[in-house]
Amino acid sequence: MHVPSVTAGYLAILALLYAALALLVIRLRQSNLAPFSDGGNVALRNAIRAHGSFIEYVPIITLMVAFLEMSGTPATRIHVLMGALLLSRLIHPLGMYARPGTLLFWIGRAGGIFITISLLITCAITTLSRTIAGASSALK
Numbered sequence: 319m320h321v322p323s324v325t326a327g328y329l330a331i332l333a334l335l336y337a338a339l340a341l342l343v344i345r346l347r348q349s350n351l352a353p354f355s356d357g358g359n360v361a362l363r364n365a366i367r368a369h370g371s372f373i374e375y376v377p378i379i380t381l382m383v384a385f386l387e388m389s390g391t392p393a394t395r396i397h398v399l400m401g402a403l404l405l406s407r408l409i410h411p412l413g414m415y416a417r418p419g420t421l422l423f424w425i426g427r428a429g430g431i432f433i434t435i436s437l438l439i440t441c442a443i444t445t446l447s448r449t450i451a452g453a454s455s456a457l458k
Contacts, residue, residue, distance in 0.1 A: 325380060335404075409430045
């Protein structure tokens with residue numbers, strides 16, 4: 319087992335993106351005098367949801383990828399998984415701010431969540447299969 323350094327590098331970049339999303343929410347809360355909720359402001363509501371969506375998915379996917387990296391998954395595969403997570407989390411907020419029905423809306427929102435959910439399922443199944451394989455080999 320080794321330190322998940324590839325995952326850690328991507329996580330650092332994702333943390334900076336998360337900070338940017340948080341700062342946007344703070345700025346919009348201050349400018350709209352809305353310390354709680356969204357104050358009825360659509361831009362603030364979208365910023366809150368983009369921030370919330372990020373924190374709903376990134377930790378669990380990153381944790382599973384880190385486990386996969388520590389269990390010996392090739393670095394190329396880890397780069398693909400974490401690169402896809404980074405891409406999905408970059409395009410999703412763009413879609414949140416796009417006008418509904420536009421191409422940017424569909425690419426950002428639908429594409430971002432499709433990639434994210436695909437990663438969630440892929441990582442879960444891969445982690446489960448490795449866990450089951452490891453448990454069965456330990457029993458032998």
